[in-house]
Amino acid sequence: MxxxxxxxxxxxxxxxxxxxxxxxxxxxxxxxxxxxxxxxxxxxxxxxxxxxxxxxxxxxxxxxxxxxxxxxxxxxxxxxxxxxxxxxxxxxxxxxxxxxxxxxxxxxxxxxxxxxxxxxxxxxxxxxxxxxxxxxxxxxxxxxxxxxxxxxxxxxxxxxxxxxxxxxxxRPAYVEALRAYLAAHEGTMGEDDRRRLRENPLRVLDTKDPALAAALAGAPRVLDHxxxxxxxxxxxxxxxxxxxxxxxxxxxxxxxxxxxxxxxxxxxxxxxxxxxxxxxxxxxxxxxxxxxxxxxxxxxxxxxxxxxxxxxxxxxxxxAAIDAFAPVAVMAIDPPDRAAALALAGELRRAGVAVDLDPAGKGPGHALKNAAKRGCRTAVLVGEKERQSGVVVVKDLVERSQREVPIGDLPRTLKGERP
RNA sequence: GUGAGAGUAGCUCAGUCGGUAGAGCGCCGGAUUGUGGUUCCGGUGGUCGCGGGUUCGACCCCCGUCUCUCACCCCA
CATH class of the missing domain: 3.30.930.10 (Bira Bifunctional Protein; Domain 2)
Known part of the structure; x- marks a missing residue:
C-alpha cells in the first residue's frame, strides 16, 4: 500500500x-x-x-x-x-x-x-x-x-x-543589557538556552525552563529600551x-x-x-x-x-458547517423509473436544489437507508404511481413524515423547506 | 535532530506460559417483492506495519526499519 x-x-x-x-x-x-x-x-x-x-x-x-x-x-x-x-x-x-x-x-x-x-x-x-x-x-x-x-x-x-x-x-543596546543580566545565570542554564543566548539572545526570553523563567522576572525588558x-x-x-x-x-x-x-x-x-x-x-x-x-x-x-x-x-x-451539506435524495423505486428520476434531479438542480440521485431502483427500503446514511434530510420517491399521477412522495427523513407534492411545486417546496 | 509510547478486521480494542487469532461496532443479505435508523436471524471479514533473527513452533522474545502519537527543539 x-x-x-x-x-x-x-x-x-x-x-x-x-x-x-x-x-x-x-x-x-x-x-x-x-x-x-x-x-x-x-x-x-x-x-x-x-x-x-x-x-x-x-x-x-x-x-x-x-x-x-x-x-x-x-x-x-x-x-x-x-x-x-x-x-x-x-x-x-x-x-x-x-x-x-x-x-x-x-x-x-x-x-x-x-x-x-x-x-x-x-x-x-x-x-x-x-x-x-x-x-x-x-x-x-x-x-x-x-x-x-x-x-x-x-x-x-x-x-x-x-x-x-x-x-x-x-535592539543592540537591549541585547547587550540582556546579555549582561544573563551572564550571572549562565552557569545554571541548559544547553539549549545557552545556545540561544549565543545565537539569538531575545529567544532566551521564551524559555520553557522554569528556573530560568523565574530568573528572567528581574531581567531588563525590551519595552524599557x-x-x-x-x-x-x-x-x-x-x-x-x-x-x-x-x-x-x-x-x-x-x-x-x-x-x-x-x-x-x-x-x-x-x-x-x-x-x-x-x-x-x-x-x-x-x-x-x-x-x-x-x-x-x-x-x-x-x-x-x-x-x-x-x-x-x-x-x-x-x-453548522457539517449540517449545511444535506442534498435532497431523489430515488427511483424500480429500474423503469430511472429516466424519470434522472430528469427530476436535473430539474431540481436547475432550480438550485442540491440533489443526491440514487437511480439504483433497488426499492425504497434500500434507497432510504443509504440516503439517511449519506446525510440527506429529505427524500423524493419516484415510482410508477408517481409517474402516472405527476404527484411525488416527499419524505422528511428526520421527522419520518411524508406528504404528496405535485412535481411542478417541487422546487418551491424543497427550497422553502431549507433554512 | 533528541526522548518516550504505540502499530492485530473498515473503526474501537482483547489475545493468558510462545502452540499460526477473537469481540463489539460497521458492511452485505434475509425476516419485510413500494417506505429507512429499533429488533431478530444469517453472512463478509486479517500479509497480526515491514524485514531479519532465536525456536520444533513467534501476534507474543531479540535486532533493524517504517509509520503514528506525545514531548523536547522550533513555531502557525
Whole structure:
C-alpha cells in the first residue's frame, strides 16, 4: 500500500466542509476590511527565505524543504508566506501604484519538522499583510479585524499577547543589557538556552525552563529600551486597542522566531492545542521590503495556523458547517423509473436544489437507508404511481413524515423547506 | 535532530506460559417483492506495519526499519 508522505495528511469529508466554511468566513471578513487576495507560488528561490526569515533562524537552517531543481536553481517549498508576498510586492512594482496595499492569502506551507500535535510538515495558513502603512492605527485595525473573524467563528474569551521588540537601531543596546543580566545565570542554564543566548539572545526570553523563567522576572525588558518613536508607537497602539475594546495583554517577554519583525509583535494562544498552542502570530516588519531590494516600505501582518484553528473551532460553527451539506435524495423505486428520476434531479438542480440521485431502483427500503446514511434530510420517491399521477412522495427523513407534492411545486417546496 | 509510547478486521480494542487469532461496532443479505435508523436471524471479514533473527513452533522474545502519537527543539 502506498501511504501519504510523513507529516502530510489527507483532509477528508465531512471535515473539508468545516475547512471550506472557515476559509469562506475569513475571505468575507477580510474583504469587509478592504483586503484583496494574493496567491504566490509554493516554490520560491531559497535565497528569499535566507534574506527575509533569516539565515540563523531554525526555520531556514534546519526546517526547509530545500533542493536544486533540474535547471540547477536553488529552490525551497515556502515555510511561510509573508516573504513571498513581499517578494511579489517588489517584483510587480506595487509600490509604484502608491498608497497602502492590503492583501490576504490562504494556502499550504512546508516545514521539515518532527510531526506532533498541531504540527505537520504540510500545514495551511490564513494570513493578511498591510504594506505601506506605518502608523499604529494600522496595527490596531489589523487586530480588530482578527477579533471580528474570531468572533464570527464563535470564539469567546480570546486575548492577544502583545509586545514591541523595538527598531533595528534600538535592539543592540537591549541585547547587550540582556546579555549582561544573563551572564550571572549562565552557569545554571541548559544547553539549549545557552545556545540561544549565543545565537539569538531575545529567544532566551521564551524559555520553557522554569528556573530560568523565574530568573528572567528581574531581567531588563525590551519595552524599557525602546527608542522614543517605537515607544510612542507602542503606547498609541495600546490606547487604540483600549478604545476598540480588543482584549490584550502586554507580554514583555514575547518574542518571535522570524528575524524580520520590528516594533509590534503579537500572538494568540488557545487551550486544547497541547504544546503547540500558538493559534496565530504576527507583527510589524518595517525592514523586510527594503531588505528584499524594494523601496523602504513599512509592513505588518499575521498568519493563522489553519490546522490548529480547525482543531479548536467552537462546536456550533463546526456543526453548522457539517449540517449545511444535506442534498435532497431523489430515488427511483424500480429500474423503469430511472429516466424519470434522472430528469427530476436535473430539474431540481436547475432550480438550485442540491440533489443526491440514487437511480439504483433497488426499492425504497434500500434507497432510504443509504440516503439517511449519506446525510440527506429529505427524500423524493419516484415510482410508477408517481409517474402516472405527476404527484411525488416527499419524505422528511428526520421527522419520518411524508406528504404528496405535485412535481411542478417541487422546487418551491424543497427550497422553502431549507433554512 | 533528541526522548518516550504505540502499530492485530473498515473503526474501537482483547489475545493468558510462545502452540499460526477473537469481540463489539460497521458492511452485505434475509425476516419485510413500494417506505429507512429499533429488533431478530444469517453472512463478509486479517500479509497480526515491514524485514531479519532465536525456536520444533513467534501476534507474543531479540535486532533493524517504517509509520503514528506525545514531548523536547522550533513555531502557525
Amino acid at each position: 502506498i501511504t501519504s508522505v510523513k507529516g502530510m495528511r489527507d483532509l477528508l469529508p465531512p471535515d473539508t466542509r468545516v475547512w471550506n466554511r472557515l476559509e469562506e468566513t475569513a475571505r468575507t471578513v477580510f474583504s469587509l476590511y478592504g483586503y484583496d487576495e494574493i496567491r504566490t507560488p509554493v516554490l520560491e528561490p531559497t535565497e528569499l527565505f535566507v534574506r527575509s526569515v533569516g539565515e540563523a533562524s531554525d526555520i531556514v537552517h534546519k526546517e526547509m524543504y530545500a533542493f536544486t531543481d533540474r535547471g540547477g536553481r536553488d529552490v525551497s517549498l515556502r515555510p511561510e508566506n509573508t516573504a513571498g508576498v513581499a517578494r511579489a510586492y517588489v517584483e510587480h512594482q506595487m509600490p509604484q501604484a502608491g498608497g497602502v496595499k492590503k492583501l490576504y492569502y490562504v494556502g499550504p506551507q512546508y516545514r521539515y519538522e518532527r510531526p506532533q500535535k498541531g504540527r505537520y510538515r504540510e500545514f495551511r495558513q490564513i494570513g493578511a499583510e498591510v504594506l505601506g502603512a506605518a502608523d499604529p492605527a494600522t496595527d490596531a485595525e489589523l487586530l480588530v479585524m482578527l477579533f471580528d473573524l474570531f468572533t464570527r467563528l464563535g470564539f469567546t474569551g480570546l486575548s492577544v499577547s502583545l509586545n514591541s521588540v523595538g527598531s533595528e537601531e534600538s 525602546l527608542d522614543p518613536a517605537s515607544k510612542a508607537h507602542h503606547e498609541e497602539l495600546l490606547a487604540l486597542l483600549e478604545a476598540s475594546g480588543i482584549p490584550y495583554r502586554v507580554e514583555p517577554r514575547l518574542v518571535r522566531g522570524l528575524d524580520y519583525y520590528t516594533r509590534t509583535v503579537f500572538e494568540v494562544t488557545a487551550q486544547g492545542l497541547g504544546a503547540q498552542d500558538a493559534l496565530l502570530g504576527g507583527g510589524r516588519y518595517d525592514r523586510l521590503v527594503s531588505d528584499l531590494g524594494g523601496p523602504r516600505t513599512p509592513g505588518i501582518g499575521f498568519a493563522i495556523g489553519e490546522d490548529r484553528l480547525v482543531d479548536v473551532l467552537p462546536e456550533p460553527f463546526r456543526r
